[in-house]
Amino acid sequence: MAELDLAEFSRSLVADVQATADAEGTTTPEAFTRRVFEDLEQAGVVSNTFTAYHKMHGHEVHGYGIGESGESLDLFVTDFQLAPLETKLTKAQTETSFRRLLAFVQRCRDGLQQHIDESFDVYDMCAAVEKALTEVQRIRLFLLSNRVSTSTELPVSHFDGLPVTHEVWDLARLHRHATSGALGEPIMVPFSPPLPCVSAPSSEEDHSVVLAVIPGELLAELYAEYGTRLLELNVRSFLQTRGAVNRGIRETLLHAPGRFLAYNNGITATASQVDFVRGPDGEPTHISGVHGLQIVNGGQTTASLHYARSRDKADLSHVRVQMKLTEVAPERLAEIVPKISEYSNTQNRVTQVDFSSNHDYHVDMQRITRSLWAHATDGSGQETHWFYERARGQYTDELAKARTPARQRQFKKLNPTKQKFTKADLAKFVHSWNQLPYHVSRGAQKNFVEFMVNLDEAPPRVDVQYCQRVIAMAILFKAVDRIAAIHGAGSHKSMITTYTVARLSLATDRRIDLDRIWREQGVSLVLEAAIHDLCPRVMRAVTTPLEGNHVGEWAKKAACWDAVSRVPWTIPRALVSELLDHSLDEAALAGGDGDHEGAAEAVALIPSDEWFAIERWAKETRNLEPWQRQLTQFVGRRLELEQEVPETQAVQALHARTEALRLGFTPSRSRWFAPHARTTDMSEGSSPR
Numbered sequence: 001m002a003e004l005d006l007a008e009f010s011r012s013l014v015a016d017v018q019a020t021a022d023a024e025g026t027t028t029p030e031a032f033t034r035r036v037f038e039d040l041e042q043a044g045v046v047s048n049t050f051t052a053y054h055k056m057h058g059h060e061v062h063g064y065g066i067g068e069s070g071e072s073l074d075l076f077v078t079d080f081q082l083a084p085l086e087t088k089l090t091k092a093q094t095e096t097s098f099r100r101l102l103a104f105v106q107r108c109r110d111g112l113q114q115h116i117d118e119s120f121d122v123y124d125m126c127a128a129v130e131k132a133l134t135e136v137q138r139i140r141l142f143l144l145s146n147r148v149s150t151s152t153e154l155p156v157s158h159f160d161g162l163p164v165t166h167e168v169w170d171l172a173r174l175h176r177h178a179t180s181g182a183l184g185e186p187i188m189v190p191f192s193p194p195l196p197c198v199s200a201p202s203s204e205e206d207h208s209v210v211l212a213v214i215p216g217e218l219l220a221e222l223y224a225e226y227g228t229r230l231l232e233l234n235v236r237s238f239l240q241t242r243g244a245v246n247r248g249i250r251e252t253l254l255h256a257p258g259r260f261l262a263y264n265n266g267i268t269a270t271a272s273q274v275d276f277v278r279g280p281d282g283e284p285t286h287i288s289g290v291h292g293l294q295i296v297n298g299g300q301t302t303a304s305l306h307y308a309r310s311r312d313k314a315d316l317s318h319v320r321v322q323m324k325l326t327e328v329a330p331e332r333l334a335e336i337v338p339k340i341s342e343y344s345n346t347q348n349r350v351t352q353v354d355f356s357s358n359h360d361y362h363v364d365m366q367r368i369t370r371s372l373w374a375h376a377t378d379g380s381g382q383e384t385h386w387f388y389e390r391a392r393g394q395y396t397d398e399l400a401k402a403r404t405p406a407r408q409r410q411f412k413k414l415n416p417t418k419q420k421f422t423k424a425d426l427a428k429f430v431h432s433w434n435q436l437p438y439h440v441s442r443g444a445q446k447n448f449v450e451f452m453v454n455l456d457e458a459p460p461r462v463d464v465q466y467c468q469r470v471i472a473m474a475i476l477f478k479a480v481d482r483i484a485a486i487h488g489a490g491s492h493k494s495m496i497t498t499y500t501v502a503r504l505s506l507a508t509d510r511r512i513d514l515d516r517i518w519r520e521q522g523v524s525l526v527l528e529a530a531i532h533d534l535c536p537r538v539m540r541a542v543t544t545p546l547e548g549n550h551v552g553e554w555a556k557k558a559a560c561w562d563a564v565s566r567v568p569w570t571i572p573r574a575l576v577s578e579l580l581d582h583s584l585d586e587a588a589l590a591g592g593d594g595d596h597e598g599a600a601e602a603v604a605l606i607p608s609d610e611w612f613a614i615e616r617w618a619k620e621t622r623n624l625e626p627w628q629r630q631l632t633q634f635v636g637r638r639l640e641l642e643q644e645v646p647e648t649q650a651v652q653a654l655h656a657r658t659e660a661l662r663l664g665f666t667p668s669r670s671r672w673f674a675p676h677a678r679t680t681d682m683s684e685g686s687s688p689r
Contacts, residue, residue, distance in 0.1 A: 006148075009175045010084055012396045013146055017080070019417035025485065029053075032080040033062050036144045036169060038424065039177060041445040045229060046074050046142075048443065050552050052125040052491050059104035060097075062144070064125050066132055066553075071224070071310060072140050073132040075101050079145035084171060091151035094143060098154065098166050101141045105159060109133055121491030128550050139164045146171050186272065186292040187226055191218075194277050194286035197325075206329045210274070212287055216253075216260065216305050216319025219267070222293075223306040231299045249304040250312070257318045266322030267298030274327045290325070361455055362423060364462040365470075366390040372467060373626060374419070377521045383626075386471045387415045389422045421474055427451035429473040432501035433510065434586065437564070440498040441555035461590040464627075465515075465655055469589050472514035477501055479523045483531050484539070492543060495555040499564050500531065500538045507534075507571055511579040515659070526574045537567050600650040603635060606657070610667055611636030614660050623663045628656040 021031040033051050040046045049065035065074040077097045079089060104112075113126035139162050143149075147170060154166035197212040223230060252263050272292030276284035295302055301321065308314040366388050373383035389395050395415070402411045421429075424444040431440050431447060439450045460466060481497040489496040504512070517523060523531070541564045545554035554560050571579075582588065615632040618624040624632075635653045638645050645653065 006175050007085060010171055014082060016396055023418040029078045029080045033078045033144060038444055041443055052121045054122040059107060060100045061104045064129060071137045073136045074140045076142045076144055077101050079147060081147055084146040089145050089147040089149040089170060094149060094151050094168060097143050098141050102159060105129060124551050138162055141166050143168045148172050188291050189293050190289040191287055194288040197284055197287050199284045208327045210284060210325050212323045212325060213320050214323045216316040216321055219302055219321055220305040220309045220316055223302050230295050249301060250308055253308040253314045254312060261320040261322060264301060267295050267301055268324045270294050270296055270326045270328050361462055362390045365467060368464055368467045374521050384419060385415050387420045389420060395420050424448050429477050432477055432498040433473045433505050435502045435506050437498040437502040438556055438558050438561050441495045458586060460586060463590050464652055466590040468518040469514040472517040475517050476523060480531055483535050487535050487539060489539060492551055495542055496539045499542050500535050503538050503564055504534060506565055507569060508579055510583045510585055513578060513580050514584055524578060526578055530572050530575045534569055537569055538564055541567050600645050603645050603650040603653055608636040608639035614657060614665060617665045618660060624656060624660060632656055
């Protein structure tokens with residue numbers, strides 16, 4: 001997002017939250033809460049978060065979460081204002097909010113769950129909190145506000161022997177994230193006693209390097225306190241607990257801790273400032289503290305130390321880890337750190353996939369969707385875009401560029417807020433279609449990471465048809481989401497929706513006509529009726545856990561999908577007649593057969609008159625996209641002039657012809673073949689004949 005001052009950021013935030021609430025049919029506090037949840041999960045501050053609103057005399061809560069390692073219970077209360085700059089969030093209001101949150105914890109412990117209907121989402125929240133109180137090691141209370149707080153630090157308190165921390169995430173802190181890209185405060189770590197180190201001379205003025213050995217216990221404690229905030233600058237910060245490497249680390253920690261230093265590659269870290277103890281010659285001999293500590297390689301090692309200690313009760317007293325620490329000038333962090341991470345990573349291959357926003361897939365999605373026009377569904381004839389937000393804030397930035405109210409209204413008319421979707425949304429749509437609802441249910445960030453991993457293993461070809469079909473998945477997902485709300489899915493709606501889409505995809509063998517959904521910008525009445533029939537069956541399976549008693553945790557398990565996949569359901573006969581003859585699996589989502597080579601030759605075998613005929617047929621029948629009609633005319637003209645058709649256009653032209661044939665174009669019908677009646681390009685100074 002472009003840099004904004006606090007007032008501009010506030011207006012942008014309120015507008016975005018209102019647009020999201022309107023598009024999703026929810027309240028502004030809930031939309032704001034979910035947005036901040038995404039930020040906090042992305043920063044590694046929280047995980048496994050759920051929105052659930054409950055307010056009674058003396059207590060109020062807007063959501064909860066259980067830390068990734070199961071060590072913390074997180075509870076959230078939201079303060080969202082439509083005019084946030086008119087008042088400050090006072091210390092008294094902050095203390096009251098935290099007091100009401102803690103009162104909710106008390107009442108959960110005292111059996112609040114027994115007084116709430118099981119069909120309500122609050123019931124699950126109370127059950128999760130009551131259970132967590134017997135398992136977690138600390139409680140964290142969060143106040144989320146779009147006002148500026150006058151008090152951001154509160155002392156640690158205790159509840160039944162558990163430490164209770166208080167965190168305020170106010171407008172200023174959210175603004176700091178939007179403009180600097182970092183949610184958390186810089187991590188400062190003192191070393192007592194100081195760590196012995198060896199300094200490596202450098203001819204570069206913007207960085208210096210030292211080598212040290214750090215105790216495993218200390219590294220585990222750092223991860224326990226800061227979590228993946230330690231890994232914010234690590235391009236693989238969310239991929240650190242995957243893969244076989246971790247199993248080897250765990251085996252060493254459990255059975256040969258004294259050999260860990262010999263077996264393990266150690267960690268690579270950066271800091272904005274390093275405090276040294278220096279010898280008589282002025283050279284560094286010990287590290288007494290670091291400011292802005294970040295682990296840019298070795299996140300697996302760090303996380304594995306933590307989990308071995310907390311889950312396996314491993315003794316880390318004999319574990320030592322080598323550390324290469326680079327002191328980097330703050331203004332060079334963004335430039336140097338990715339290179340350090342990429343070049344030093346020897347445990348798992350780091351690819352360009354990890355730099356997700358700039359990944360070719362997302363760049364291509366943005367480029368193509370910006371040029372796609374969707375048919376009007378309101379009878380106005382006004383075609384619109386589905387706005388793919390490759391990076392957060394792009395929609396707001398584009399809206400801001402339309403400086404006058406009239407131009408902003410025009411922008412929103414062409415780019416409706418309900419047709420805006422993000423990288424996380426895209427991953428959710430595709431994974432639901434690909435029958436991976438348990439990944440979707442694990443949260444936006446974790447699902448997106450899994451999506452990028454799958455993308456790396458089997459990259460799709462992103463062309464016009466692929467983008468249209470992904471948008472069709474979005475339309476289908478939104479239709480199911482609306483129907484799930486009608487059936488009373490409540491706060492479980494996101495889970496019910498992804499599982500219903502996945503079950504529908506499974507039952508139809510992915511033969512739903514996504515091209516028709518794209519053309520009509522909606523699902524057919526027959527498909528809608530089928531969803532109404534299927535959704536309650538899926539909802540019963542998802543909200544009746546076979547393992548544990550928490551729906552949110554159950555939905556994250558492959559066992560839940562196994563249960564849903566076995567839910568009895570027969571495809572209605574009317575829907576069967578609408579299904580395609582072939583499956584739209586991952587290999588079939590893009591246009592053509594996936595082979596670009598030979599497309600130009602195939603196009604050249606089709607007479608130019610047929611391409612002109614397709615263009616006239618499509619224009620008269622209003623079939624095909626405008627760009628496809630123009631493309632067929634372009635191909636016909638190139639062939640008529642005996643010029644070669646570029647391979648990329650040839651691929652799309654063949655797809656347009658295939659689509660025309662499917663929709664009723666017949667080459668043998670002479671009425672379409674009128675060589676001298678074709679449309680002439682207006683840019684050449686001629687008028688259509």
